[in-house]
Every structure is written in C-alpha cells, then in structure tokens.
Amino acid sequence: MDYLLHISILAAIYSLAVLGQNYASGFTGLVSLNHGAFMGMGAYGLAYFMKTQGLSYPVSFFLAALITAIVAWIVSFPLLKLKDDAFVLVSFGFSFIGYNVFLNWQSVTNGAIGLKGIALPEFVKTWENPKLGFFIFILAVLLVSLWSLKKILDSSYGVIIRATRENQRVTQVSGHDADGYRRSVFVLSSVFASFAGSFLASHISAIDPLLFQYHLSVLLLVMAILGGLASLRGSVLGAVLLILLPEALRFLGLPSSVLAQCQQISYGMILILLMYWRPKGLLGEYSI
Amino acid sequence: MLKVHNINLSLGGLKILNDLSFEIEEGKITGLIGPNGAGKSTVFNVVTGLISFATGSVQLRKQDILGAPSYQVSRMGIMRTFQDAQVLPQISVLENLISASPLIRDASLFQVFFRPKMMERMKAEAAEKARELLKKVGIEEKSNVLAQDLSYGQSKLVEILKVFMSDAELVFLDEPFSGLYPEMIKVIKGLVYELIESGRTVVLVEHNMKLIEEVCDHVVVLDFGTKLAEGKFEEVRENKDVVNAYLGH
Numbered sequence: 174m175d176y177l178l179h180i181s182i183l184a185a186i187y188s189l190a191v192l193g194q195n196y197a198s199g200f201t202g203l204v205s206l207n208h209g210a211f212m213g214m215g216a217y218g219l220a221y222f223m224k225t226q227g228l229s230y231p232v233s234f235f236l237a238a239l240i241t242a243i244v245a246w247i248v249s250f251p252l253l254k255l256k257d258d259a260f261v262l263v264s265f266g267f268s269f270i271g272y273n274v275f276l277n278w279q280s281v282t283n284g285a286i287g288l289k290g291i292a293l294p295e296f297v298k299t300w301e302n303p304k305l306g307f308f309i310f311i312l313a314v315l316l317v318s319l320w321s322l323k324k325i326l327d328s329s330y331g332v333i334i335r336a337t338r339e340n341q342r343v344t345q346v347s348g349h350d351a352d353g354y355r356r357s358v359f360v361l362s363s364v365f366a367s368f369a370g371s372f373l374a375s376h377i378s379a380i381d382p383l384l385f386q387y388h389l390s391v392l393l394l395v396m397a398i399l400g401g402l403a404s405l406r407g408s409v410l411g412a413v414l415l416i417l418l419p420e421a422l423r424f425l426g427l428p429s430s431v432l433a434q435c436q437q438i439s440y441g442m443i444l445i446l447l448m449y450w451r452p453k454g455l456l457g458e459y460s461i
Numbered sequence: 462m463l464k465v466h467n468i469n470l471s472l473g474g475l476k477i478l479n480d481l482s483f484e485i486e487e488g489k490i491t492g493l494i495g496p497n498g499a500g501k502s503t504v505f506n507v508v509t510g511l512i513s514f515a516t517g518s519v520q521l522r523k524q525d526i527l528g529a530p531s532y533q534v535s536r537m538g539i540m541r542t543f544q545d546a547q548v549l550p551q552i553s554v555l556e557n558l559i560s561a562s563p564l565i566r567d568a569s570l571f572q573v574f575f576r577p578k579m580m581e582r583m584k585a586e587a588a589e590k591a592r593e594l595l596k597k598v599g600i601e602e603k604s605n606v607l608a609q610d611l612s613y614g615q616s617k618l619v620e621i622l623k624v625f626m627s628d629a630e631l632v633f634l635d636e637p638f639s640g641l642y643p644e645m646i647k648v649i650k651g652l653v654y655e656l657i658e659s660g661r662t663v664v665l666v667e668h669n670m671k672l673i674e675e676v677c678d679h680v681v682v683l684d685f686g687t688k689l690a691e692g693k694f695e696e697v698r699e700n701k702d703v704v705n706a707y708l709g710h
Contacts, residue, residue, distance in 0.1 A: 321574075328573045329565035329584045332552075336560040339549035346509055347561040347627065348535035357570065459551050 178304050179376075180420060185311040186372045187396065187412035192318055192405065193365025194393045199402030199459055200326060201358040202338030204257075206390045207248070207264040210271025211363040213385030214241040215370025220288040220380060221281050230294040230375075238367040245363030249356045268390045275382035287381025291374045304376075311372050318365060319405055326405075334358055335403075338459070366393075388437070395440050398447055401457025410455060415440070462487040462662055463631060468507060468517035468527075470500075470686070477503050478515065478686040485631065490653065490663045492677035492694070494670075500686040501666040502544055505633045509541045510534040521631065536566070540629030544636045544666075546616035550609035554600075554619055557608050558591035559584065561623035587626070594622045598648060614645040621652050625659075632656055634665040638672055650676060670698075 190212055197203040218237025222228040228236070248267055255263055275282050282288065293307050300306030325331055334354050336344040341351040374380050392415065400411025419436045427435060452460035463485040470478040478500050485491050493501045506512040508519055510531035519527040526534050540561075549557050559565060564583040572580045595601040598618055603611060608619065617637060624632050637653065638646050653676060656663050667673050673680060674694045682689040682703050690700040697703050 324577070325570065325573050328577070328580055329559070329568035329587075330570060330573050330580075332556050332559050332565060332584070333568055335552050335556065336549050339551055340547055342511060342531070343543070343547050343549060344560065345531040346511070346535050346541055347623065348532050348563060348566050349560075350530070350532045361570070 175304070178302075178308055180416060182304065182308045182311060182372075182376050184413045184416045185308065185315050186369050186376065187393075187416055188409040189311070189315050189318060189372070190366050190369035190393055191396045191400065191408040191412045192315075192322060193362040193369070195397040195400075195402060195404070195408040196322060196365065197359055197362035198394065198397055199404065199408075199457065200331070200338065201334045201355060203252075203355060203359055203362075204261050204394070204461065205252075205264045205359070205362070206261055206387070206394060207267040207271065208362070208366045208393050209385050209387060209389030209391075210268045211241050211245060211366035212370035212373065212389060212393075213271055213275050213380075213382075214244060215367030216374035216380045216385065217275060217282050217288070217370075218367065219371040219374050220291045223292065224288060224290065225281075230292070234294075234368070234371050237371050238364050241363050241367035241370075242360050245360045246356065249359045252359070253352050253355055265387065265390070268387045272382055272386050275385055282382070285382060287379060287384075288374075289379040291378045291380065293375050307372075307376065314368065314372075315409075318368075319409075322405055330354075392440060395444050398454050398457075398461075399443055401454030402461065403459035404454070404456040407454055407456035415443075462522060463508070463664075464518075464520045464523075465504070465508065466518045466520070468504075468515050468519070470503065470507060470512065470515040476686060478507070481517075481683070481686060481688055483681045483688060483691060485662060485664055486679065487662050488657065488660070489678040490657060490665065490676050492673045492680040493664060493666045493683065494668070494673060494680060495683035495689070498685075499683040501683055502635055503686070504683070505541055505635055505664075505666070508534070509539055509633060535627070535629070538628065538630040539633065540624050540627045540631075541633035542617075542620040542624065542635055542637060544639070546613065546620050548608035548611065548616045548619050551607055553605050554595065554608050554611065555588060555591050555604040557619055558594065558622055558626050559587045561626040562587035562590065563628045591622075591626060594625055598622065598652075614641050617641060617645070617649065618652075621649060624656065624661075625652075629661065631662045632664070634663060636666050636668065638667060638669055646672070670694075674698075 194208045197205050215237045218240055219233045222233035222236050223230060252260060252263055276285060293303050297303045297306030297310060333349050337351040337354050344351045396411035396415050397408060399414060401407025418439060422432055422435055447454060466482045468478050468481040493504060495501055507515045510529050513528050518525060521537055526537060564587045592601060592604060595604050600615055621637060637649050653663060677694060680694045680697050681691040682697055689702045690697045
C-alpha cells in the first residue's frame with residue numbers, strides 16, 4: 174500500500190510539473206530545458222523557509238513559488254530574444270546554472286549534502302495516513318491546475334499564445350505583444366514546476382542538488398513529448414507512464430547500477446522513437 | 462495618410478533603401494513595383510515595424526511610427542500580409558482569423574478568471590465574424606481544419622480575410638496574386654476592391670503589370686532601394702528609367 178501510494182504521489186507531482194512544461198513547450202512553443210531547475214527552486218525554497226526561517230508550510234510554499242516566478246521572469250528576458258534551437262540550448266544552460274547554485278550556495282542549500290527533515294503540511298498530519306492525505310491534497314492541486322489551464326487555453330488568451338507558438342511575427346502584426354504573452358506563459362509554467370518541486374521535497378523529506386540536475390529537465394520534456402505536446406491529458410499520461418517505467422524495469426531483476434543506466438537509455442530511446450514515428454506523442458496536438 | 466520620408470536602411474554594409482520618400486493617399490490603391498531585390502518588401506517591413514533600425518521618418522496621419530514595435534504599429538491601424546502566405550499552421554482556420562480580431566486584444570489571465578463572460582462574448586463575436594467571412598469566400602467548411610492543410614490559394618485567402626477581421630485602415634498586401642490560378646485571382650481582386658469600399662487604403666506589391674494597371678490608382682517604382690518614378694501606371698510605363706530597369710521593351 175505504501176509503495177503504491179509513493180508511486181501515485183510521484184505520478185501526481187510529476188504530472189503537475191509536466192503540465193507547466195507542456196504549457197510552455199507544447200502550447201506556446203517555448204521548448205524549455207530548465208524546468209528541472211524551477212522544480213529545484215520550489216523544493217529548496219520550501220525547505221529553506223520552513224526549516225531555516227521557521228515559516229509555515231503554506232507561506233513557504235507560496236514564497237518559493239513567488240521567488241521562482243521572479244527568477245523565471247528575469248531569465249525570460251535573455252531567453253525570449255532567442256528562437257528555436259538557441260532557445261533550447263540557452264535554457265539548458267540555465268539548468269546548469271541552477272544546479273551549480275544549489276550545489277554552491279551553502280548557507281541556503283547546504284551544498285552537496287542538501288537539506289533533510291522537510292515536513293509534510295500540518296493539515297495532513299492529522300490524517301491516520303498522512304501520506305494518503307498528502308496524495309489527496311496534491312491530486313486536488315493537480316485537478317485545479319488542469320481546470321485552470323483548460324480555462325486559459327479555451328479563452329482568447331489561449332488563442333493568442335498558440336498563435337505566438339506558430340509565428341511570432343504574424344501574431345505581432347495582428348496587434349499582440351507576442352513577447353509579453355510568451356513571458357507570462359514562461360513565468361506561470363515555472364510556478365507549476367515550483368509547486369511540484371515543493372511537493373517533491375515534502376514527499377521525500379530530503380533533497381540534494383543531484384535531484385535537480387539537467388536530467389530532470391530532460392525527463393520533464395520527454396514526459397511532455399511522450400504524453401503529447403499541447404495536450405493536458407497527455408501531460409498527465411506522459412508523467413504517469415514514465416514514473417511507472419522504472420518501476421516496471423525493476424521486475425527485470427537487473428542489478429541496481431545497470432537499472433539506472435537502463436532508465437536513462439529508455440528515456441533516450443522513447444524520445445528517438447517518438448520523433449520518428451509519432452512526433453505528436455500519444456495524445457498530442459502539436460509537433461515540434 | 463502615410464508619409465515615408467528619406468528612409469535609409471543598410472544591412473551588412475549593403476544599402477537596401479536609399480533616401481526613399483513617397484506618400485500614400487487615403488482611400489486609394491497604391492502599387493509598389495520594381496524588380497526583385499528593389500526593396501519593396503523591405504519597405505513593408507520598415508513601415509510595419511518588423512525592421513526597426515531604418516533611419517528617416519514614417520508618419521501615419523502625422524504620427525511618427527518608425528521604430529515602433531510591430532504590434533503597436535498594428536494597433537495604430539496598419540495591417541499587412543506576407544509574400545509567402547504566412548498562416549498559423551498548427552491552429553485552426555477559425556482561430557487564425559480570430560487571432561487578428563481587435564476584440565481579443567489585451568486578453569489577460571486576469572480576464573480569464575475574473576471577467577470570463579466578457580471574454581467569452583468577445584471571442585464569440587470574433588468567431589461569428591470569422592465564420593461569416595469564411596462563408597463569403599466559400600470555405601466555411603474549412604473553419605475547423607488546421608491552416609497547414611489549406612491549399613496555397615486558400616492560405617492567401619485566409620491572410621486577406623485576417624485583414625477584414627482587423628480594424629486596420631491602411632493595408633499592405635505583399636504579392637497577394639502571386640502563384641494563384643485565374644479564378645482565385647478574381648476572388649482576391651474582389652476582396653481588394655472590397656477593402657477600398659470599406660474605407661481602407663491599400664498598398665500592394667505585385668509583379669503582374671496587367672493587374673497593377675487594372676487595380677492601382679497610383680504606382681511607385683523602386684529600383685535598388687531608390688524611387689525611380691511615381692504617378693499613374695500609364696505615366697510611369699512611359700518613363701525610360703522604369704522601362705530600362707523593370708518593364709523592358
């Protein structure tokens with residue numbers, strides 16, 4: 174039961190992060206490879222404010238998201254000047270910067286050792302099984318996020334951000350500030366990643382920089398592409414499938430050192446096969 | 462209506478526009494003609510804000526617009542199409558048209574959550590107008606099709622319909638007839654006249670001199686970024702420089 178709950182919580186957390194990733198990459202064409210760093214900011218932010226500053230869970234959670242949003246807003250200025258491949262590469266560069274900040278900002282992140290003892294929210298501790306309460310809470314946040322994104326995407330705002338994905342020049346000459354819209358999407362998508370990072374920190378209670386290395390950014394993008402770019406349901410599907418995959422690989426009985434390599438190889442293989450045979454992913458409506 | 466004065470533009474040391482000046486008269490169709498590389502599309506890019514580093518002055522109703530971002534130029538009342546029919550490929554034809562409507566300008570996240578009714582009403586109005594336009598040109602069945610699945614001619618048509626969706630007073634059409642079959646040329650020609658009837662002013666780039674002669678009230682001839690001549694088509698076609706540089710004998 175605990176194992177199943179653990180997997181379900183991870184699937185819900187990653188679904189939330191992939192929603193953010195897909196909102197930027199699939200719906201708006203901002204194929205970002207630094208959302209892993211935004212997750213790290215949510216995780217470290219929550220841990221820092223709760224443990225070092227003694228703030229409550231909700232306050233720490235939202236402060237972490239606010240700081241992530243501010244950083245995303247700042248990062249968006251150089252990033253949005255770039256297009257296509259250059260955008261992807263530079264966003265990848267930012268994920269390296271994020272990792273190095275987590276590794277070297279000792280006073281906040283405790284360096285390579287990381288932070289431990291990150292608690293669950295107070296209100297789930299009263300449950301007989303706090304993890305179950307935590308899962309239901311994350312699920313509720315996930316559902317609200319899905320509803321909010323659906324509302325955004327069905328609106329005129331959604332039409333404009335999809336238009337910017339297709340052609341910024343054409344969107345501009347129709348009277349829309351394409352960069353302004355793209356910036357707002359990038360910032361909001363970072364908030365989803367921050368939420369997911371905060372939840373992850375509470376769930377596993379200990380974090381270190383390795384968790385938020387560039388692999389995580391690649392994983393989020395692969396999840397989004399597998400489930401389907403520009404698809405909300407696809408975001409959840411991609412996250413669930415790639416959380417379940419390593420668990421399925423365990424049943425092959427491989428040594429743990431080989432298992433980790435197999436996971437990385439399988440992510441790469443999935444990406445290659447998708448790009449050849451199904452560039453829209455399983456439920457996607459947009460191909461890169 | 463539009464006054465282009467002493468525009469200069471260099472790219473990589475190459476002079477693209479050279480002291481170019483001309484005026485666009487309100488309610489008329491002005492043709493911008495000249496050989497390939499003369500700078501016609503560049504003029505469009507400069508006026509519509511897609512190139513921001515030209516020097517000189519561009520005034521729309523005496524308001525300086527040179528260097529303004531293209532979305533602001535659009536809001537001032539200038540709309541354009543592109544030489545190679547640029548539709549938004551992976552969204553529906555209907556959404557292509559809605560994206561050009563001033564009714565959805567400034568759509569914000571605040572409106573999404575706190576003024577959803579007003580936002581829905583605006584989008585519905587824009588969608589209704591878009592459907593009417595598609596019906597008028599006989600492609601209403603394409604409204605939910607992705608724009609990438611349209612034929613070349615239909616893409617050109619959608620681009621011009623976007624102009625009708627907008628509130629632009631001055632419209633720049635970049636080779637609207639190129640590569641089209643005669644029937645489609647007729648439809649687009651009808652739409653160009655309709656733009657004028659609806660009170661708009663049109664500037665068009667075109668290489669088909671028969672069409673230029675037929676639709677344009679005034680013609681400006683460019684060569685190597687410089688104005689060679691301007692006036693009525695019958696006048697400029699007699700101009701020796703124009704004949705030598707472009708029209709031939």
